[in-house]
Amino acid sequence: MTDSMSSLASSLANKRILLGVTGSIAAYKSAELVRRLSEAGATVQVVMTEAAQAFVTPFTLQTLSGRAVHTALMDADAEATMGHIEQARWADLIIVAPASANFIAKLVQGQADDLLSAICLASEAPLAVAPAMNRQMWAHEATQANVATLVERGAKLFGPAAGEQACGEVGPGRMLEPDQIVAMSAALFDTGLLAGRRVLITAGPTQEDIDPVRYISNRSSGKMGFSIATAAAEAGAQVTLVSGPVALATPERVTRVDVRSAEEMLAAVAANLDGQEIVIAAAAVADYRPLQVATHKIKKQAGSAQLSLEQTPDILATIAADKGDLFVVGFAAETERLEENARLKLEKKSLDMIAANRVGSERGGFDSSENALKLLWQEGGVELPMLPKEKLARALVQIVAERFDAKDSTKNS
Numbered sequence: 001m002t003d004s005m006s007s008l009a010s011s012l013a014n015k016r017i018l019l020g021v022t023g024s025i026a027a028y029k030s031a032e033l034v035r036r037l038s039e040a041g042a043t044v045q046v047v048m049t050e051a052a053q054a055f056v057t058p059f060t061l062q063t064l065s066g067r068a069v070h071t072a073l074m075d076a077d078a079e080a081t082m083g084h085i086e087q088a089r090w091a092d093l094i095i096v097a098p099a100s101a102n103f104i105a106k107l108v109q110g111q112a113d114d115l116l117s118a119i120c121l122a123s124e125a126p127l128a129v130a131p132a133m134n135r136q137m138w139a140h141e142a143t144q145a146n147v148a149t150l151v152e153r154g155a156k157l158f159g160p161a162a163g164e165q166a167c168g169e170v171g172p173g174r175m176l177e178p179d180q181i182v183a184m185s186a187a188l189f190d191t192g193l194l195a196g197r198r199v200l201i202t203a204g205p206t207q208e209d210i211d212p213v214r215y216i217s218n219r220s221s222g223k224m225g226f227s228i229a230t231a232a233a234e235a236g237a238q239v240t241l242v243s244g245p246v247a248l249a250t251p252e253r254v255t256r257v258d259v260r261s262a263e264e265m266l267a268a269v270a271a272n273l274d275g276q277e278i279v280i281a282a283a284a285v286a287d288y289r290p291l292q293v294a295t296h297k298i299k300k301q302a303g304s305a306q307l308s309l310e311q312t313p314d315i316l317a318t319i320a321a322d323k324g325d326l327f328v329v330g331f332a333a334e335t336e337r338l339e340e341n342a343r344l345k346l347e348k349k350s351l352d353m354i355a356a357n358r359v360g361s362e363r364g365g366f367d368s369s370e371n372a373l374k375l376l377w378q379e380g381g382v383e384l385p386m387l388p389k390e391k392l393a394r395a396l397v398q399i400v401a402e403r404f405d406a407k408d409s410t411k412n413s
């Protein structure tokens with residue numbers, strides 16, 4: 001894989017792309033686009049308008065995407081499995097390719113009379129539109145005004161290209177090639193917010209040995225820390241990820257150091273701290289460990305057993321105590337009085353920011369694929385709603401970058 005291809009793959013890896021296909025002859029290129037997006041690691045959910053199905057069959061796109069293609073708004077079965085609101089929330093990015101002149105006009109008007117337009121209206125995900133139409137239709141001032149309105153509202157315009165058209169005319173209105181659309185989509189995730197910054201992240205649980213076969217641990221899956229590592233790498237940072245035992249693949253462009261115990265995590269963090277600018281401690285480090293580790297497996301005895309525990313080193317507090325210019329972010333998993341307890345920790349551990357999350361409730365927290373966070377710092381804070389951890393991580397990285405820049409500019413002024 002070339003460098004540019006591997007960075008494409010990395011930015012789109014595990015991204016949820018909702019690909020809307022509308023009625024244009026260029027819909028035949030959507031098949032190739034689905035393949036290219038999937039090859040780059042994205043999960044692609046295709047939604048087709050009725051007109052699109054005259055040009056390419058749902059079966060083709062279903063086979064290539066590996067997911068049932070959705071076509072109807074008023075389909076009770078489809079709505080029962082993944083309704084239009086869920087699809088709108090699911091997507092990290094919506095790409096409409098090809099986008100017909102008619103569909104662009106519908107987007108501008110906020111119509112919601114078919115599944116794709118309803119999803120676009122209901123989604124907070126970024127929207128990219130790849131127009132494909134006859135050059136006169138493209139040049140018409142109605143279309144030009146519509147496209148300008150979409151762009152003004154924040155939509156990304158992919159193309160169109162100029163050249164020979166299916167109708168035999170020559171001019172602007174051709175849909176971009178699938179490879180170009182993939183590259184432009186990947187670039188949307190590469191924010192550059194942490195370009196060149198060095199970031200160290202801790203993730204996962206730690207395991208504190210009792211004897212050669214048993215240990216004390218917790219239910220952390222490592223998903224939050226790994227998602228933050230992915231988001232930070234996409235934002236251009238050089239990321240070191242110190243991880244406890246987890247069943248997760250190393251994100252691309254991330255240097256991973258595996259550890260088991262709190263002691264090992266502290267040693268790995270200390271060994272990699274030099275030159276770091278930001279530390280994000282998302283690991284659920286065990287607070288206690290057995291006072292003594294038995295050399296042999298402890299035998300079952302009659303009656304109850306006692307285990308004497310001692311505190312593990314507080315990795316975060318150790319770093320933050322002597323942090324200099326380092327920007328330090330901690331996590332606080334709380335079951336009660338979330339903000340109060342988190343603010344106490346912010347003070348006590350001399351942190352620049354704390355990400356507080358409620359654990360022990362039905363949704364979110366440990367071992368879950370979604371979470372909600374309250375980000376707090378000395379002068380303020382912001383609340384991030386319940387989101388898939390990948391999206392939450394991107395939002396967190398954006399705020400860390402903003403706060404880091406604010407601290408950096410105060411320091412330099």
Ligand code: C5P
Nearest residue numbers: 281282283285312313314315316330331
């Ligand atoms: O004090 P508490 O464990 O709730 O603090 C949580 C924060 O401190 C997390 O950011 C966690 O990664 C970090 N921590 C640590 N070392 C410990 C305990 C917690 O780095 N021994």
